[in-house]
Amino acid sequence: MTNDFMLLFPVILVSLGAIGLMLAATSRCVQIEQAAWACGGLFGFAFLVQLAATLTGDQALYSSLFNDILVVSPFSKAASLVILGCGLFTVCSSLSYFKKNNFSSTEYYSLLLFAASGMLLLTMTRELISTFIALEIMSLAIYILVGYDRDNVLSTEAVMKYLILGAFAGAFLTMGSAFVYGAAGSTKFALIGNFVATTGFLSNPAILAGSFFILVAFLFKAAAFPFHAWVLDVYDGASMPITGFMATALKTAIFAVFANFLLADSGLQQGWVTFLFYIAILSMFMGNFIAIGQNSLKRMLAASGIVHSGYLLIGLVALGSQPVPGSVVAFYLAAYAAGTLGIFSALSYLSGKGEQWKNFDDFKGLAKTKPYTAFAISIFLLSMAGIPPTAGFMGKLYIILAAIQTGQITLAVLGIVSSIVAMWYYLRLIVTMYFHAPERSFAEECPSRIGTVSTLVLVLCVFAISLYPIAL
Amino acid sequence: MIHDYLVLSVILFCLGVVGVFARRNFFTVFMSVELMLNASNLAFIAFARLQQNMDGHVLALLIMAVAAAEAALALAVVILLHKQTGKLDTNVFSLLKG
Numbered sequence: 001m002t003n004d005f006m007l008l009f010p011v012i013l014v015s016l017g018a019i020g021l022m023l024a025a026t027s028r029c030v031q032i033e034q035a036a037w038a039c040g041g042l043f044g045f046a047f048l049v050q051l052a053a054t055l056t057g058d059q060a061l062y063s064s065l066f067n068d069i070l071v072v073s074p075f076s077k078a079a080s081l082v083i084l085g086c087g088l089f090t091v092c093s094s095l096s097y098f099k100k101n102n103f104s105s106t107e108y109y110s111l112l113l114f115a116a117s118g119m120l121l122l123t124m125t126r127e128l129i130s131t132f133i134a135l136e137i138m139s140l141a142i143y144i145l146v147g148y149d150r151d152n153v154l155s156t157e158a159v160m161k162y163l164i165l166g167a168f169a170g171a172f173l174t175m176g177s178a179f180v181y182g183a184a185g186s187t188k189f190a191l192i193g194n195f196v197a198t199t200g201f202l203s204n205p206a207i208l209a210g211s212f213f214i215l216v217a218f219l220f221k222a223a224a225f226p227f228h229a230w231v232l233d234v235y236d237g238a239s240m241p242i243t244g245f246m247a248t249a250l251k252t253a254i255f256a257v258f259a260n261f262l263l264a265d266s267g268l269q270q271g272w273v274t275f276l277f278y279i280a281i282l283s284m285f286m287g288n289f290i291a292i293g294q295n296s297l298k299r300m301l302a303a304s305g306i307v308h309s310g311y312l313l314i315g316l317v318a319l320g321s322q323p324v325p326g327s328v329v330a331f332y333l334a335a336y337a338a339g340t341l342g343i344f345s346a347l348s349y350l351s352g353k354g355e356q357w358k359n360f361d362d363f364k365g366l367a368k369t370k371p372y373t374a375f376a377i378s379i380f381l382l383s384m385a386g387i388p389p390t391a392g393f394m395g396k397l398y399i400i401l402a403a404i405q406t407g408q409i410t411l412a413v414l415g416i417v418s419s420i421v422a423m424w425y426y427l428r429l430i431v432t433m434y435f436h437a438p439e440r441s442f443a444e445e446c447p448s449r450i451g452t453v454s455t456l457v458l459v460l461c462v463f464a465i466s467l468y469p470i471a472l
Numbered sequence: 473m474i475h476d477y478l479v480l481s482v483i484l485f486c487l488g489v490v491g492v493f494a495r496r497n498f499f500t501v502f503m504s505v506e507l508m509l510n511a512s513n514l515a516f517i518a519f520a521r522l523q524q525n526m527d528g529h530v531l532a533l534l535i536m537a538v539a540a541a542e543a544a545l546a547l548a549v550v551i552l553l554h555k556q557t558g559k560l561d562t563n564v565f566s567l568l569k570g
Contacts, residue, residue, distance in 0.1 A: 129531045136538045140545055147552065156552050160562070163549055164501055167542055168492055171508035174535050175485055178512045181528060182478075182519035 018113035025106035039109035040091035075326035079256035086249035096451030115141035119253035128177035128187035158237020169220035176213025193265035235302035244344025248337035283310030318402035335391035342458035365438025391465035477518035484511035
């Protein structure tokens with residue numbers, strides 16, 4: 001009982017904080033600024049608790065909670081840590097973003113906590129219906145956050161598209177769960193794994209169809225190749241801090257539950273390896289292709305998120321070879337999160353009122369007037385492109401090594417080719433910032449102290465994460 | 473017997489998928505999504521009968537609760553869309569191009 005409580009403590013903390021803030025929002029006495037600090041403090045505290053839990057015991061004595069519905073593993077702990085970190089930095093960038101834009105309220109921060117609690121549950125869940133419920137807790141909060149600027153037609157359009165397509169994917173997940181339940185008689189991953197191990201994967205059409213539907217839902221939420229079209233529009237319509245939060249924390253949660261589902265049984269994972277192989281390749285190259293054509297920085301980052309989903313899918317294809325299951329995926333997620341959050345944290349104070357500056361051309365000559373910010377953005381871009389000694393490079397290296405160890409040489413080679421293609425659009429911004437004469441003064445965007453500090457901390461994170469060793 | 477229920481459930485699900493892609497009114501599109509969710513509820517109940525346990529019934533109830541929450545949000549978005557553009561036709565919204 002105490003053990004369960006300790007393992008669940010970060011989730012309890014975040015969800016109670018969310019409810020508390022939502023109640024506090026009804027009384028006028030709570031300032032928005034106070035709510036932001038409370039939310040940031042909760043994320044920070046939960047992060048420290050999770051960090052302590054991660055460092056002290058690798059394997060808890062009783063790691064399963066609620067009759068095996070939730071399982072705490074080293075992988076889920078690492079993913080939760082990434083999510084809580086993302087939450088903390090999103091609060092920081094929201095604080096600097098709302099210095100220029102004023103559509104925030106206390107509920108905004110409460111919804112961030114609600115979304116994070118859904119994500120934390122998603123990393124731990126080992127049961128299909130709790131997966132659906134955790135996914136919806138997360139998604140419903142994110143839908144509202146995407147459309148938070150109610151006077152902006154763009155964000156209304158974004159929330160409409162996201163809501164319809166997200167609910168569509170949710171329906172696929174429930175239908176898939178129904179089929180898997182029909183075949184295996186249970187929705188728990190462990191029992192489904194047992195069933196697949198004894199009867200074989202291909203012999204049962206219900207398992208095949210059900211797991212295909214579930215995979216479709218996950219690929220949709222992760223914005224992988226055939227289901228990637230929504231991501232550009234939704235990211236473009238959402239506000240900068242929320243885009244950063246969606247690109248990092250949401251992706252972490254989805255890939256955590258995706259990996260847990262595939263880990264249920266090696267037969268299940270092997271059955272889908274070929275499918276994931278092609279999805280990974282197409283995601284990487286389709287994402288690169290879209291990103292090269294973009295003029296808006298936000299859309300470019302959204303498209304590059306599709307490419308990173310492709311890399312993470314390589315990690316899922318190579319799940320079998322990792323001694324700690326999912327360690328490579330968790331490392332890549334952390335490395336990607338640091339870079340992406342960093343660039344969105346910088347953009348939150350650079351984009352100005354109503355996000356009027358978000359194209360490549362708007363950042364011409366930024367290095368002349370704001371050398372430190374330009375330098376930080378360059379570090380983040382180089383990390384995302386995978387240049388040593390940044391975290392992004394180590395993440396790609398581990399993913400490609402894991403692919404080679406599983407014998408997926410083609411995938412490893414195509415991964416490297418794709419990262420070379422990706423240089424084109426990452427370096428384009430660096431060239432724009434450093435080798436063009438400034439067209440505007442950048443005088444308006446005086447970064448708030450919190451924005452500068454969080455950007456600096458994220459630069460340090462980019463290097464610190466790259467030093468963390470993982471076993472291959 | 474159970475076979476018939478499953479066929480019905482799959483038909484409903486396919487109708488929902490067609491509705492999402494073919495219809496242009498936000499209300500109809502969202503109703504199609506709800507139809508898909510209810511198709512999976514029917515499949516859950518039928519499979520619960522097949523498996524001789526009550527899990528499926530409980531899961532169907534949980535899905536209904538989530539679907540209700542989603543519907544509440546969708547109606548809020550409908551009001552927002554109507555206030556801004558006066559129309560609920562999804563074709564009107566093409567400011568963002570993928």
